[in-house]
Amino acid sequence: MKIFLAFSLLLSSTLFFTPLNSEAKNQIRILVVTGGHTYDKPSFNEMLNSLGKDISSEVVEFPAAYEQFLPENRGKYDVLVFYHMWQKSTPEQEKIFADCIREGKPLVVLHHSICAFDEWPEYWNIIGGKYFHKPTVVDGKEYAPCSYIHDIHFTANIVDKKHPVTKGVKDFEIFDETYKGYYIAQGAEPLLTTTEKSSNSVIGWTWQYGKARVVTLQSGHDTPTFQNENFRRLLKQSIEWSYAGIRAYRAINPS
Numbered sequence: 001m002k003i004f005l006a007f008s009l010l011l012s013s014t015l016f017f018t019p020l021n022s023e024a025k026n027q028i029r030i031l032v033v034t035g036g037h038t039y040d041k042p043s044f045n046e047m048l049n050s051l052g053k054d055i056s057s058e059v060v061e062f063p064a065a066y067e068q069f070l071p072e073n074r075g076k077y078d079v080l081v082f083y084h085m086w087q088k089s090t091p092e093q094e095k096i097f098a099d100c101i102r103e104g105k106p107l108v109v110l111h112h113s114i115c116a117f118d119e120w121p122e123y124w125n126i127i128g129g130k131y132f133h134k135p136t137v138v139d140g141k142e143y144a145p146c147s148y149i150h151d152i153h154f155t156a157n158i159v160d161k162k163h164p165v166t167k168g169v170k171d172f173e174i175f176d177e178t179y180k181g182y183y184i185a186q187g188a189e190p191l192l193t194t195t196e197k198s199s200n201s202v203i204g205w206t207w208q209y210g211k212a213r214v215v216t217l218q219s220g221h222d223t224p225t226f227q228n229e230n231f232r233r234l235l236k237q238s239i240e241w242s243y244a245g246i247r248a249y250r251a252i253n254p255s
């Protein structure tokens, strides 16, 4: 009887847990990289949790985050989400970092990560943009130092309502910090725009770096944006779309 009971318990628990396990298999594991800028951790983490059970997240901080770009650690997560403003790097760290993304790690870049790595031009190539802290020449064009203003109410306009990142999102109001004067690489596809005067007009774009899809969203300074339902949806769909890119690539190029 005892054996039978144990067996039936085992069976029922197996049956019960199977759907959960298969859900876990479809989960997208994001690695959020922070460091070099303060932020409201509880409300940022609450936004990460709001992405739902299909997306699990882990947060790592620079400089320790460099470890995660090493080939042996790349299989531990599916998509990188940048929310850092880190500046320091060695040539060796830069190479491993760039290789990780070039070889196919999808990337979503938020807010002050556009301002990171002032001394490393390849980072600007990785994200397809850059906020300059000092006069800088890119592709023969001189850019003046950029500017920012906090606490601006403005409207974010959707460029293509059919794009998987912006699908289902209508033009929306946002209360955030704006940046003006930043560089966006030629060939980047605009996702979001604004007519707000203190901002660049393009405030969201997609980019390709090697095998990786990259999505950059300029907004995301603080809690009002972390709690903005439209921003949360854009973040979720950015993660899903960038990950879908490498899955499609691997399906036709199995290693």
Ligand SMILES: [Zn+2]
Pocket (backbone or CB within 6 Å): 111, 112, 177, 220, 221
């Ligand atoms: Zn900010």
